[in-house]
Amino acid sequence: GKEEGQRTMTDRERQYISTIAQLGSITSAAKELYIAQPSLTQALRRIEGKCGVSLFQRGKKGLQLTEAGKNYLTTTEKIEKLYRQMEEEIRSAESYNDSLKLGITSFQGSLLLPEVLYAFSKKYPSVDVHLVETSSSQLELMAYKGRLDLILIHRPFREYDLNYISMGTEPFLLAVAPDNRDYLEISARGEKVPLATADILNRQHFIRLTGNQRIRQIGDNICVMAGVLPKEVFSTASPLTAAGMVAQGLGVSFLPAGIAAFCSKQYKLEFFQLPEEWNGRWELVAAYDKHTPPSETCWEMIRIFQEHIVESEMFE
Helix, strand or coil: CHHHHHHHHHHHHHHHHHHHHHHCCHHHHHHHHCCCHHHHHHHHHHHHHHHCCCCEEEECCEEEECHHHHHHHHHHHHHHHHHHHHHHHHHHHHCCCCEEEEEECHHHHHHHHHHHHHHHHHHCCCCEEEEEECCHHHHHHHHHCCCCCEEEEECCCCCCCEEEEEEEEEEEEEEECCCCHHHHHHHCCCCCCCECCHHHHHCCEEEEECCCCHHHHHHHHHHHHHCCCCEEEEEECCHHHHHHHHHCCCCEEEEEHHHHHHHHCCCCCEEEECCHHHCCEEEEEEEEECCCCCCHHHHHHHHHHHHHHHHHCCCC
C-alpha cells in the first residue's frame, strides 16, 4: 500500500545518503549503488528539499555530512528499527511457526538446495519453506528488514544488524579451455592442477561476471592482488554461461570450486589453482536478524546446510 511504498522510499533514500557519506562522492556512490549519477544527484536534491536543509558540505576529503545530515541518518535508523520491531510483534502475534522464509542466490541454490530441502522436508513435512532467490546484497537487506528468516550469502558483504554463522570457505579457480596454451605447456610437465602466475593471467582474455555479483568482485580483487589488469572480452550474469564460453575457447574465467565442479559436468574445462597470497576464496555464511531468535526449524535448516556442505567437500 501507500505506507509500504513510503517506507521503501525512505529505506532507499537513507541508503543513498549513507553511501554518499561513506564514499565522499556522488560519482563513487552512484557506481556503488548501480544507478546513474544524475539520478543520484536529483534524489539528493529531492531529499534535501523535503528536509529543508543541506545534508552535505564539501570538505578536504570530498562531501561530508553536515550536522543536519548526521541527524538525518541517526533519526532514519531509529525509525527503521521501530518499523522492524513493530513488524516482528505482528508476526509473533500471528505465529509463523509453520513456515520458514529462506533466501539464497540462484546459482548457490542450484548447488545446495535439492538435497538440503529433501532432508529438511523429511523431518518437517508440515513446514512450508518459502524461497527467495536474488542477489546477496538484496538478501542481506531483506533479512535486516525482517522479511526473511534465514539467508545464505557470501563475503564480502555489507554488515547489517544480523548474526552471521560461518559455513566454510571455498577456493576460486581459473577456468580455461582444454586447449589453452599455458595449461597444455604446464600440464605437460606432469602437474595435475597447475598454479597460475601473473604472467599467465596477463596473456589471457577474460569472461567476467557482471559487476554486482560477488564472483566478479572477488575476481577483480584477485587481479589486483596479482598486479594484473584483466583484458575483458565478454561479460555475463551467469557462471554457467561463462563456463560455456570458456569451453568454446572464447576466454578464461574465475569460478569458485563448487560452481567449477558443477560446470565441469556440462562442459569440458580445465583449471589453474591460484596462489594463496591472491586471496582467491569466499566464505559462505548463514545470517538471521539479531532481534528475532531463530526457531527450532530455522536452526535445523542451518544444521542440514552445514552437514551437506561438509559432505560435498567443496568447502575448506
